[in-house]
Amino acid sequence: MQKKSKIYVAGHKGLVGSAIVKILNQSGFTNVIGKSHAEMDLQNQSQVLEFFEREKPEYVFLAAAKVGGIHANNTYPAEFIFSNLQIQNNIIDASYRYGIKKLCFLGSSCIYPKFAKQPMDEGQLLDGKLEPTNEPYAVAKIAGIVMCQSYNRQYGTNYISVMPTNLYGPGDNYHPENSHVLPALIRRFHEAKKQNLPEVVIWGTGKPLREFLYSEDMARACVFLMQHYDVSGDPKGGEHVNVGSGIEVSIKELAETVKEVVGYQGNLVLDPTKPDGTPRKLLDVSKLHQMGWKHQVELKEGVRLAYEDFLQKGVHTP
Template identity: 65%
Template structure:
């Protein structure tokens, strides 16, 4: 990519897309195309094709997606599979038809089997059953990854894919009904502190192990891959480090300054017991994360306090 290359970031207002825009701008890229959902409905094929025909982007970061935590995925599976498949199909096909130079598709490590060996290597994809609570989202993301591979294989399109681990940071979704564990806990602890509540409830046993990547690190890895990687196989993006949900809750409690108790609701689902990415491939390409978990939680909480209403 050149500094004046026409770059379309799909989903530029979300957690992932906004971080990619920040990263591109910090590196001096000046010709970034953005469209809000109101301006361009990516589930509408005709609208997407018209946009690509008029704008002719050279590079595409496909970060737009319908996302959510266990509750949202479990409650609205039809919405998750339909909307994500439509977005992916429309953008990837338009990128092919209008001869985009390169496209990066962003998936998620939830594409891997629930009981995949740990840490999870890229080749473990489709080697076992998926986690039922986010199966719809995972199937959509697998389809997008495969679509990029097949367009590359059949037509020679330079479409690549990456699978980030659990992300957090500025512009995250802090809604308690459909957010991921990190932003949900940040909001719970903050509101408990403000309202002088005696305890905070954490879903599940606290035993599952999770890996967390600060979203600005993820964005840096995405731009790095766009600039340096052309392979057919997808690439994991993560830290290669993990923490239990209990440890995470205790870290957030300390950062927020909540002095009450932690209560674990064991009637709520835990989800996948462990999900750690093998980032050997990413490291071999020359990229490593910079922001450690404690620092990332502090940055995210600061953003939440300053921006969330």
């Protein structure tokens, strides 16, 4: 990518998309574009084709997706698979039709089997059954990877796929019912602090291990791979790349970190009668490390930055 290249970020207002726009601007790229849902419905093929014909972007970051937690995935499985397939199909095919030089497709670590060996490396894709609660979403993301590979094989394109671990950062979703674990903890500890509650109860034993990556680190990885990872000419269409910190933290340690950053003075209580979920979920990021990329923002600093954003945007309950 050249500094004046026209770069389209699909999903530019989302957690990762907004971070990609920020990192591109900070890196000196001067022609970054995006369209809101009101301006263009990515599920509408004719609107997407019209946009590509009119704007003629040279590079595409495909960060747009319908996302949600377990409850949302369970309640709206048809919407999750249909919407994500439409968005991916429209943008990837339009990129081919209008001669895009390179595309970066963002997936999810949920593409890996429920009982994948840990840490999960790229070769474990389609190596076992998926987690049932988010299978429709995972299948859509797997289809996106295979679609990029198929276009690469048949048309000689250079479309790469990246699979992030658990992400957090500015612009995250702090909804009390459908947010992910880290933003949910930020909100719960903040509200407990404001209400002077004596304790915050965390489900489970606190022992499960998880990996987290700050959204701007994810954005830096995407820009790095767009500049340094080339899959053109690969007879298999190119392998996707895991993106994460490679560092595990227990749910209890995570909760203690959030408690400290928020400044909550009450007690942290674990409820072992509640389910723990998967004992361990860690990506093998050795492939990315071998390319020369490593995350910059450690967990405590990232939580501090995320909490500042939470407070500034007033998304908390008064």
